[in-house]
Amino acid sequence: MPNGKPAGVRCLNLGEDYRCKIFGLPERPALCDGFKANLDVCGTSREEALQLISILEIETSPT
Ligand code: SF4
Numbered sequence: 062m063p064n065g066k067p068a069g070v071r072c073l074n075l076g077e078d079y080r081c082k083i084f085g086l087p088e089r090p091a092l093c094d095g096f097k098a099n100l101d102v103c104g105t106s107r108e109e110a111l112q113l114i115s116i117l118e119i120e121t122s123p124t
Pocket residue numbers: 072073074075076080081082083084089090093
């Protein structure tokens with residue numbers, strides 16, 4: 062996404078199977094490449110990860 066991915070917006074590179082379509086390719090953002098799965102962020106399921114990320118977004122929002 063040329064101007065970055067806004068919070069809450071699905072990444073254009075995310076496939077229907079929830080896999081990154083550009084995994085391993087040079088155009089994958091460095092931030093994504095450097096992210097290491099962590100229980101505090103990812104939880105133990107997709108649903109838990111979405112809840113945790115929502116909390117992080119609220120807690121780190123500048124407004
Ligand atoms: S890893 Fe990065 S580029 Fe790939 S789908 Fe997720 S946010 Fe998009």
